[in-house]
Amino acid sequence: MKSDILKSAIDKLSRHFAARNWKYLDIATEKTIEKSFAWPGSPEENIMICVHRQDFFFFNFAYEGNYSALSYKSNNYITIQENECYIGQPFSGYALYAHSEKEFTIIGILIQKETFFKIFLPILSADTKLFRFFLNAQTNKYSEEFIHLHFNDTCNIRTLLEMMVIEYANPQEDTQAVLQPMVLTLLMYVARQYKLSEIHKNETLSDKIIRYISEHNDCIKLKDVARHFSYHPNYVSALLHRELGKSFSEIVLEQRMEKAVSLLKNTSLSIEKIAGMLGYSNSSNFYKAFRKYYQQTPREFITTQK
Known part of the structure; x- marks a missing residue:
């Protein structure tokens, strides 16, 4: 009542x-x-x-x-x-x-x-x-x-x-x-x-791993994923490469960069704020990773989107 x-x-x-x-x-x-x-x-x-x-x-x-x-x-x-x-x-x-x-x-x-x-x-x-x-x-x-x-x-x-x-x-x-x-x-x-x-019952192990990485990609490490799913890190690494053709670090970077682009295009969040959301200790490291991945700095990317 x-x-x-x-x-x-x-x-x-x-x-x-x-x-x-x-x-x-x-x-x-x-x-x-x-x-x-x-x-x-x-x-x-x-x-x-x-x-x-x-x-x-x-x-x-x-x-x-x-x-x-x-x-x-x-x-x-x-x-x-x-x-x-x-x-x-x-x-x-x-x-x-x-x-x-x-x-x-x-x-x-x-x-x-x-x-x-x-x-x-x-x-x-x-x-x-x-x-x-x-x-x-x-x-x-x-x-x-x-x-x-x-x-x-x-x-x-x-x-x-x-x-x-x-x-x-x-x-x-x-x-x-x-x-x-x-x-x-x-x-x-x-x-x-x-x-x-x-959460779907039909998920494969690699699907579950990818979802777990996505949920924690601001701080994820291969050993953390392996521990969570009770496998050796080498097994997880080999599984991802065999089924997805990418290494663990490539998957993490890809997910971070996709989120970075979405945030840069669709919000007015500062680059420093975005870097922190994606797990980078400082904006300098984020700048370097972004430029290496997209061949542009974040600011150059924002400019080309206008």
Whole structure:
């Protein structure tokens, strides 16, 4: 049963939802004009917490009851059950589909793109597929991809969301600063659950090794991989070379450079920040590795992409 404080916070945000600036903007594409919501919060807000009980919305956690989502372009139709999460990309065509008269409550976390890339993306970079999902919104503005997750540990997720709702519904001068570590924690739960949902039983040993390298390529060593999978380093090295035609160090470098290019092209992160995310002890070592791999310095690469 909800506490009086939580119930009051949910009711307050529900009333505020309708008063938000849900104004559509005309966004020009190569072939047509698309519609997209403007940022509904105030300019000084980077994070928003939304709650509503209506039959239109475009984000996140099914807190009470079930709801359905429909993707505008590809007609993806799914039902999000209570304690499940729908994660959509910016500008994606998305609508709720009400198929029941039963009331449902959605808690939505809205994050401005610039804030997301600067503050939150680094903690999600370990999982290559998840990392690409979030960056895809930069290279394909109207991507219709989405992530649908069921959380195994619903108690912690619900408690965290309830804390965020109460904080946002009763704002203080430092509310945005308080919300930031909460969102970081939430995204770490998302990354953990996404990893569990993506593990396939049909993976070969080399597939598992590549995924493990991707998840740890900021600090990975061959001996660490061998220890994790209980094999001798020589066996792991020979397996990768036989099945992929590449050495362990070549695979690590390739993954790092692919991430480096994605970050350079699609974010405004500094080169020093990117170097740290990729496991380089200093930007000088990153510069050398990047130039050797691409025959360009990172700054030259950025210039040619403009």
